[in-house]
Amino acid sequence: MSSMINIIMPKFQRFGMIRKLHTIISQKTIKPSFSTPPHLKTHNLSLIDHLSPNIHMPCVFYYKNCTKGDINILKKSLSQSLTQYYPLAGRLIAPHIDCNDEGVEFVEASIDTRIDEFILKKDQDETLDQLIPNALGCDVNKTSPNVIAIQLSHFTCGGAAVAVSISHQASDASTLVNFVNHWATITRGGSPINPSFFSSTMSNFKFPEFTIVETPKVKYATRKFVFPNSKLNELKNKINAMGTSPMNPTRVESLTSLIFKCAADAATTKSGSSQPSSLHQAVNLRGNTNANFHKLASRNCFAMAVAKIKDSGQIELNEVITSLRKERMELQEVREVEEVGKKMVNSWLTFMDDQIRSYAFSSVCRLPFYQVDFGWGKPAQVMLRTGNMDANFIYLMDTPFEDGIEATVQLEEEEMIIFQNNKELQTYAEDI
Numbered sequence: 154m155s156s157m158i159n160i161i162m163p164k165f166q167r168f169g170m171i172r173k174l175h176t177i178i179s180q181k182t183i184k185p186s187f188s189t190p191p192h193l194k195t196h197n198l199s200l201i202d203h204l205s206p207n208i209h210m211p212c213v214f215y216y217k218n219c220t221k222g223d224i225n226i227l228k229k230s231l232s233q234s235l236t237q238y239y240p241l242a243g244r245l246i247a248p249h250i251d252c253n254d255e256g257v258e259f260v261e262a263s264i265d266t267r268i269d270e271f272i273l274k275k276d277q278d279e280t281l282d283q284l285i286p287n288a289l290g291c292d293v294n295k296t297s298p299n300v301i302a303i304q305l306s307h308f309t310c311g312g313a314a315v316a317v318s319i320s321h322q323a324s325d326a327s328t329l330v331n332f333v334n335h336w337a338t339i340t341r342g343g344s345p346i347n348p349s350f351f352s353s354t355m356s357n358f359k360f361p362e363f364t365i366v367e368t369p370k371v372k373y374a375t376r377k378f379v380f381p382n383s384k385l386n387e388l389k390n391k392i393n394a395m396g397t398s399p400m401n402p403t404r405v406e407s408l409t410s411l412i413f414k415c416a417a418d419a420a421t422t423k424s425g426s427s428q429p430s431s432l433h434q435a436v437n438l439r440g441n442t443n444a445n446f447h448k449l450a451s452r453n454c455f456a457m458a459v460a461k462i463k464d465s466g467q468i469e470l471n472e473v474i475t476s477l478r479k480e481r482m483e484l485q486e487v488r489e490v491e492e493v494g495k496k497m498v499n500s501w502l503t504f505m506d507d508q509i510r511s512y513a514f515s516s517v518c519r520l521p522f523y524q525v526d527f528g529w530g531k532p533a534q535v536m537l538r539t540g541n542m543d544a545n546f547i548y549l550m551d552t553p554f555e556d557g558i559e560a561t562v563q564l565e566e567e568e569m570i571i572f573q574n575n576k577e578l579q580t581y582a583e584d585i
Contacts, residue, residue, distance in 0.1 A: 199353035200494025268312035277375035
């Protein structure tokens with residue numbers, strides 16, 4: 154397979170001055186408690202890894218009842234965890250991770266504000282970056298970027314935030330949350346389940362040829378929306394009433410189709426014209442395909458289901474769900490990781506086509522983000538940052554009490570203003 158495609162290079166944009174809130178207390182490299190055996194020193198990346206965005210995925214866990222305590226306990230348990238999650242302590246040197254035990258950067262900081270000022274924010278502005286280590290993500294100019302970085306931030310009220318920023322080329326959301334739960338369990342003195350790593354054997358698959366084009370700077374806005382289960386049930390009933398197919402959509406299916414429709418409507422309103430749109434939904438392959446993806450597989454184990462709509466002004470919620478379900482059923486038939494990678498190439502070709510408005514969705518609902526307990530109780534809030542990729546990007550996550558879904562939506566700033574004023578969206582969202 155050989156194709157020519159224009160890639161829009163992700164850029165991290167900054168606008169205006171950001172008030173400094175944090176002060177670095179300490180910074181240390183934490184290495185595994187035991188050296189990685191020689192036969193595990195090279196961890197080959199799969200085709201899925203290579204096709205994953207070259208960005209870091211930051212995730213922030215907020216705890217209201219944390220005291221500073223003994224920081225050495227956290228560092229020791231992190232060191233023990235890295236013995237099992239040994240690729241995370243290495244360095245990314247494509248096409249593999251050099252599992253050289255060089256370690257993880259651990260930053261401790263103080264934040265000159267109260268924790269609620271972050272938890273209650275609906276806009277995900279750049280002040281959040283002060284909680285995140287290496288907030289710009291992987292520096293592609295480095296010869297060996299870190300796989301992961303961690304920051305512990307102390308608020309003036311006694312609360313704390315643990316931020317973990319991990320390379321998407323080495324990990325997906327499932328790997329991220331399993332690692333943090335492993336670390337937290339050891340911190341509490343428990344015995345976690347060890348992960349399963351497997352090193353890929355790259356095939357002779359030929360990548361498409363890419364040309365890099367510079368695009369005009371676009372300012373993106375990121376905002377959090379909350380959809381209570383009661384409203385999601387109303388939405389599901391509305392979709393069921395549209396016809397016999399699909400029957401009984403899930404909360405995630407219902408909300409994904411609604412946000413896609415409202416976002417495409419906003420783009421059409423802004424531009425004054427309709428054009429084709431595509432929805433790209435990440436699908437966790439663990440336990441869901443004919444391929445033997447272990448449920449605790451620690452790497453990228455996902456593919457993209459794509460729904461294509463020829464006219465963004467004619468999006469029907471039930472038709473979007475039907476299209477996504479068909480794509481997921483086809484993914485269940487795959488038997489090899491490399492076969493999944495080939496399907497992802499086609500998804501990227503569509504996503505980067507500047508004649509199509511594309512929207513990327515990732516749901517982490519039902520993943521155990523709110524089970525991460527370092528001995529301070531469960532987190533009061535968990536936030537996934539959209540990273541440094543300039544694109545239309547949407548994360549879906551359970552609310553802290555699992556009574557709804559929080560959607561973190563990144564759109565072009567002008568389109569966000571139109572999007573959040575959409576009457577259909579306001580029908581189901583809480584306190585827009």
